[in-house]
Amino acid sequence: MLNTPRLTRLFAAKARQVNRCIALPAGFTLAPATALAHSPIEGIGDFYNGLLHPLLVPSHLLTLLALGLALGQRGAKNTGKPLLLFSLGCGTGLIINGLGVNPALETALLAVALVFASLTAARITLPLVLYGVMAGAAGLLIGLDSPQETLSGGAEAVALFGTGLSASLGVLYSAAIATYCQTGWQEVAVRVVGAWILAVSILVLALSLMGITTHRNERTEGASAHYQMWSGTRLVPT
Amino acid sequence: MPYSFVLEPVRAPQSRGLAVLTGLVLLFTSSLTLAHEGTGVAGGLISGFLHPISGLDHLVAMVAVGLWGVFLRQPAIWLLPIIFPVVMALGAALGVAGVPVPAVETGIAASALVLGVLVALAARPPLWLAGLIVGLFAIFHGHAHGTELPEAANPLAYSLGFVVSTGLLHLAGILLGQLMRWPSGTLLVRCAGGVIGLIGIGFLTGYL
Numbered sequence: 308m309l310n311t312p313r314l315t316r317l318f319a320a321k322a323r324q325v326n327r328c329i330a331l332p333a334g335f336t337l338a339p340a341t342a343l344a345h346s347p348i349e350g351i352g353d354f355y356n357g358l359l360h361p362l363l364v365p366s367h368l369l370t371l372l373a374l375g376l377a378l379g380q381r382g383a384k385n386t387g388k389p390l391l392l393f394s395l396g397c398g399t400g401l402i403i404n405g406l407g408v409n410p411a412l413e414t415a416l417l418a419v420a421l422v423f424a425s426l427t428a429a430r431i432t433l434p435l436v437l438y439g440v441m442a443g444a445a446g447l448l449i450g451l452d453s454p455q456e457t458l459s460g461g462a463e464a465v466a467l468f469g470t471g472l473s474a475s476l477g478v479l480y481s482a483a484i485a486t487y488c489q490t491g492w493q494e495v496a497v498r499v500v501g502a503w504i505l506a507v508s509i510l511v512l513a514l515s516l517m518g519i520t521t522h523r524n525e526r527t528e529g530a531s532a533h534y535q536m537w538s539g540t541r542l543v544p545t
Numbered sequence: 546m547p548y549s550f551v552l553e554p555v556r557a558p559q560s561r562g563l564a565v566l567t568g569l570v571l572l573f574t575s576s577l578t579l580a581h582e583g584t585g586v587a588g589g590l591i592s593g594f595l596h597p598i599s600g601l602d603h604l605v606a607m608v609a610v611g612l613w614g615v616f617l618r619q620p621a622i623w624l625l626p627i628i629f630p631v632v633m634a635l636g637a638a639l640g641v642a643g644v645p646v647p648a649v650e651t652g653i654a655a656s657a658l659v660l661g662v663l664v665a666l667a668a669r670p671p672l673w674l675a676g677l678i679v680g681l682f683a684i685f686h687g688h689a690h691g692t693e694l695p696e697a698a699n700p701l702a703y704s705l706g707f708v709v710s711t712g713l714l715h716l717a718g719i720l721l722g723q724l725m726r727w728p729s730g731t732l733l734v735r736c737a738g739g740v741i742g743l744i745g746i747g748f749l750t751g752y753l
Contacts, residue, residue, distance in 0.1 A: 365586060365701045428627055495623040502627040503708045506634035510691070510704040513638035 353455075353462045357469025360453055361477060366416045366511075367449055371477035373423035373504045374445050376497055378438060378478070379485025380427060385435055386482045389442035394475045396443035400450020401467040409454035414515045416452060419445045421508035427485075427501025430494075442478075449474050589699035593706025596690055597714060602653045602748050603686060605741045607711055609660035610679055611718020612734055612741075615725060616667050617675055624672070625679055626715045630708045632680045633687035637704065640691025649692075651749065652685035658745025664738025667731070686711075 361367040374393065378386045422441065426433065453474075455466045488497050597603040610629060614622040639646060646652075659678065662668075670678075690707045694700060721737065724730035747753035 363586075365699070365705065369705075428631070495627075498623070499626050499712060502630050503705075503712055506630040506708045507701065507704045509631065509634040510637050510641070511701045514641060514700055517642055 353458060353466040354469040357453075357455065357466030358473040360466075360470045361449065361474045364453075366413045366420070367452070367474070368477070369504050369507060370416045370420040370423070370445055370449060371474060372481050373420040373427060373501065373508075374442060375478040375481025375483075376427045376485040376501055377423040378442065379482035379487075380430060380489075380497065381432060381435070381438070382489070383486045385438075386486065388435065389438045390475070390479060390482065392439045392443040393446040393478055394471070396446025397450040397471050397474050398446075400447040401453060401471050402450075404451055404454055405463060405467055408451065409456075410451060412448050412452040414512065416445075416448050417508045417512050417515075419448060420504055421512065424501045424503075424505035424508060428498050428505050430498060446474070586699045586702045589702035590706045593690075593703035593708075594710045596693065596707050597686075597710045601744065601753065602650075602657055603689070603711075604714060605744050606653065606656040606660055606682065606686065607714035608718040608721070609657065609664055609738065609741045611715040611720075612664045612722045612738060613660055613668075613675070613679075613718075614715070615719055615722025615734070616664065617669055617672070621672055621675055622719060624676070626712060626719075628676060629679060629683050629715065630711060632683040633690070633711065634704070634708065636684035636687025637691030637707075638687075639684070640688040641694060641700075646684065646688045649685050649688050652682065653689060654745055654748035656682035656685060656745070658742050658749060661738045661740070661742030661745055665735050665742055666738075667735055 361371060378389050419441070423445075425431070450471065453467065453470045455463045458466055485497050488494055597607060610625055614625045617625075636646070660682070663678075690704075694703055722734055724733050744753065
């Protein structure tokens with residue numbers, strides 16, 4: 308016969324160990340570190356350049372994180388379909404991107420990040436259908452906003468595939484973290500991160516509304532001459 | 546000891562001391578020093594992150610918010626770190642837009658004084674009043690961050706930097722507030738509030 312009290316104590320001890328194992332690395336991820344706009348690794352190939360792209364463009368990273376956290380808050384059972392729709396949307400966007408259609412969508416991405424971050428910070432749960440639609444839209448936007456202008460043909464396809472894979476994994480991992488962090492201080496930490504993303508999105512959207520335009524890899528003079536905005540980075544493969 | 550905590554798995558529950566030590570380790574974790582700052586995404590992130598830390602008025606006020614949250618207990622202890630960055634971002638947007646907010650620097654100095662005194666007195670007003678006080682000061686702090694946005698910085702990275710930095714200062718205040726779990730800890734925390742209040746007076750009178 309199974310010794311249930313002993314097993315319970317064993318699982319509880321393991322859970323405390325796992326909590327500590329997660330808390331410390333998660334805490335150190337908050338420590339200040341340098342964010343490099345361009346990959347320091349030369350010669351890593353088209354696939355890895357594409358893979359790094361969503362992680363190094365701030366608006367993409369914020370959107371992925373906000374979406375993942377919002378999905379994860381709903382619980383593990385409810386994240387599958389929106390994740391799938393995100394991947395499909397992203398794939399569609401990347402294909403359209405590969406055909407030469409690549410509008411600048413940073414403002415739209417930040418608006419999406421704002422919505423998901425609001426849901427995360429306030430811990431508001433919407434119907435699953437809405438999450439699916441919004442996740443698909445977010446994937447489409449990210450795909451469209453990920454051009455590989457210096458590549459063509461097979462190299463471009465490989466890079467775009469890497470981008471799609473990285474974006475999907477980014478949402479998956481952040482959703483997994485939020486799914487695990489459902490109680491106690493961990494739940495609060497997820498909501499705080501959502502608040503941070505919300506705050507950043509509000510500020511940058513306010514800049515956009517004031518007429519400070521964004522162009523990829525170019526400085527522009529907007530309505531306020533003092534402020535210029537970069538839309539992010541583009542990795543140049545060697 | 547932090548050293549053994551980092552290198553070896555914890556084998557016995559030491560939750561309270563561990564929480565404080567973890568916070569202290571995080572506070573002293575170093576980052577890379579770059580020769581060129583203030584440009585591009587990386588420079589904007591670092592500039593924004595350092596802005597609340599490099600200003601003593603910002604720093605003590607943010608720590609005081611965390612300390613006061615501990616006194617206010619649930620749900621303020623986690624509600625304030627969620628609401629504050631959002632309101633601060635609104636203030637920053639006003640600052641970037643050039644919308645004037647009267648007496649910003651005075652407001653920031655007053656935030657250190659008021660919050661420090663509230664911690665020293667262990668004041669526990671209703672949640673809505675505490676939120677109102679903290680929100681008002683968040684506007685001042687955010688406006689200051691927004692108007693000081695470096696010209697060459699990436700605004701998104703800069704705003705991410707100062708939002709994260711502010712949140713970590715709140716966390717530092719909350720972790721320091723955990724000293725209240727020890728018998729003399731409450732007195733220590735209230736004294737810290739008093740020191741913060743004195744620093745606020747120093748800024749208001751011009752001595753600092």
